[in-house]
Amino acid sequence: MPTVRIRDASEYPEATQKLFELAKSWFNYDFKQPPAMSRVMAWDPEFGAPHGRAMKRAAAAGEFTRAEKEMIAAAVSGINACEY
């Protein structure tokens, strides 16, 4: 189990909760609760926000599609033996 308590979305400030809505459009999925990683990155917006922007800039469609980039991310995660 996680080594920290992953807070429920409702425990975050209202402004952050609005940002969680973006996760739905990013993943094209109507989450009941934002993914744990979204909530982890929201803990410190001064880290999570630029990190998230860099990720979205790299992962947005360009010469490769968004889906292809998710596949690359899955490969990177698999090689790093990250189950999440």
Place this chain on the structure above:
Amino acid sequence: MKAHSAAGKLQGINKDGPWYEAAYVVGITNALNVVADSLAIAGAPLIAPVEEGNADSRIDALYSEIRCFYDRPDVPAVFRILAQDAGYLADFWAAVRRAFTDNQLSRRFKEALAFAASLTTRSGFGTSFHLAEMRRLGVGESGIQEVLGVTQMFSSYTKIADMLQLEPDMGDIAPVDSSPAPGGSSKA
């Protein structure tokens, strides 16, 4: 890993075929890299490579195929080292060629995947080899930066997830491909 597999499926790669292909590319890329980085050291290979123009016509035929596939005048040292056993090289090369040939995933994208896999495993051989292949197959500098960025950022996310021991929470949101194995039939 489960999060991005799910995300990729939600973004449109929702059949299993491309994911099998991607796994084959990552696996065989790592197989090439472990030998190339460890044994095929430029200028001082630890196992003598079989030079081109040797007496074994099977090896010459394989070398010809390899040069043609990569459109280059030489055969990378890693293959020449494996040629110490012509039968082994023949099968290994057939797997490499099959994995990287255009199929449900394009060869261009497979090279990007191999580049990302090589970066992640810090393979000097794989990084330079697949970077050159990406460029040869028409990927521009912006495309290279895209793959670099995705590889770097998700090398960050994975370690954050591992440090906090996050449990997968997106694995079940992806559509499931219920089609049978190639050539097979659906479950009754």
